[in-house]
Amino acid sequence: MRAGTRTITATGMTTTTRTVIPMADSMAERIPDALVLLAWLSPGYPVGAYAYSHGLEWAVEAGDVRDEASLRDWLADVLEHGAGRSDAILAAHAHAAAEAGDADALVAVNDLALALSPSRELHLETSQQGRSFLDATRAAWDVPRLAALGSHLDGPVAYPVAVGAAAGAHGLDRAAVLAAYLAAFLQNLVSASLRLAPVGQTAGTRVVAALMPRAASLARAVRDLPLDEAGTATLRLDLGSFRHETQYTRIFRS
Template identity: 65%
Template sequence: MADPERSGAAAPAPGAGRAGQAADAAPSAVSAAAPPEAAGALALFAWLSPSFPVGAYAYSHTLEWAVEAGDVTDEASLAAFLGDLVVLGFGRSDGILLAHAHRAAAAGDGVALAEVNELAVALAPSAELRLETCQQGRSFLDAVRAAWPIPALEALAPTLSGEVAYPIAVGLAAGTHGIALPATLEAFLLATAQNLVSAAVRLAPIGQTAGTRVVARMAPRVRALAAEIPVLTLNDIGSATFRADLGSFRHETQYTRLFRS
């Protein structure tokens, strides 16, 4: 048997005799200590997934009231209600706000970011809808900072120390991580539609298959809206869904509720 000391071969490290277990541990430790990197577009799948911890399942954005009032009773009425909310209502406004937050974040402009967030919070038409956007915004920002921290995000996040509107938080995360605005807008708007369809399925006016058809029908409208938004200014923000906004006030005193908005 060769003598390691005489042959010049390195003696194995203590505890490394079982299939190189100790040798495998070192790269893992190095990897865990590696500096954080920008997440890339793949992160959008995680950030806008129903499983991302923002509490989206707790809100219906007035849909529960619409079901109670008889405005949404089947697949067709849900598609009409949803299309108006996303294209003519809060979805469009949130998209414009997200775009401005994204640009401010990409430029490292904390002042502009804080200003557009202040506007976004102020535009919430009711207490419930303000709670919806701010609770989700804060939860989203905290989760992204915990799992995808990068210096650019950490530098700007303190400018949003109070209430954070959800589209602002998404714009901040995507902008600092270098995720393109068009992809961010399409993903955000489609996720908005999917969350509302999920609420409709739980409220039982439609089933899962019908809900999937509604999402598929919304996709072209979402794509067109996402293409329109980048050239719009904050002066272009507006809504034509007054009945839904008034419904959010009525939902506050609705006798039975599954959702917080």
């Protein structure tokens, strides 16, 4: 932050002295983490998130999601009983493993994450984004710990595991990572809904605003849960994902 002091000299000229006021240490420490997460989880990060709807395209086709209220309810279930909650648990454990430099634990989390994918399309969604995220992050944001762990993830990588591992290797705050991940997850699905057209931009924005507090609460609730808590209970979404594979018209890969 800069403050300025104007001074009028004897010659009538005006000079300005600028003073740099340092920010509080805690704020200065948080800003880099926030900026990194904004970059990693932005729509512009090259993971191809725009190509996936996580079953939402079928839900619109089937009439389960048809307006603002039904979209909000559908996404709330996905967040709290589906991939949102499960992915956050997986990301938390990947973060802990990477922070400790424990490659075996990280590989075990990744194997579980991939095995939990209920359909071919949802497996593709998480593994393609995860692989792309890890490759892009190692190309632009690599650190020695991430490089060492990355050599153990040379095949398919689940997206939450890739994000959690990169964040843990960089020493980013776990709670902030989980909250940011869930916020990005919601925003990507709302973006998909705008293209599928059950709602417009204003309604989509209201849905995001309504669900953000629940995302923040969920991030706090799952931070220390054991790994065996990972899993989903969104049966209709899972069945819809199978049906999406043969859906007549579609613009998304899941």
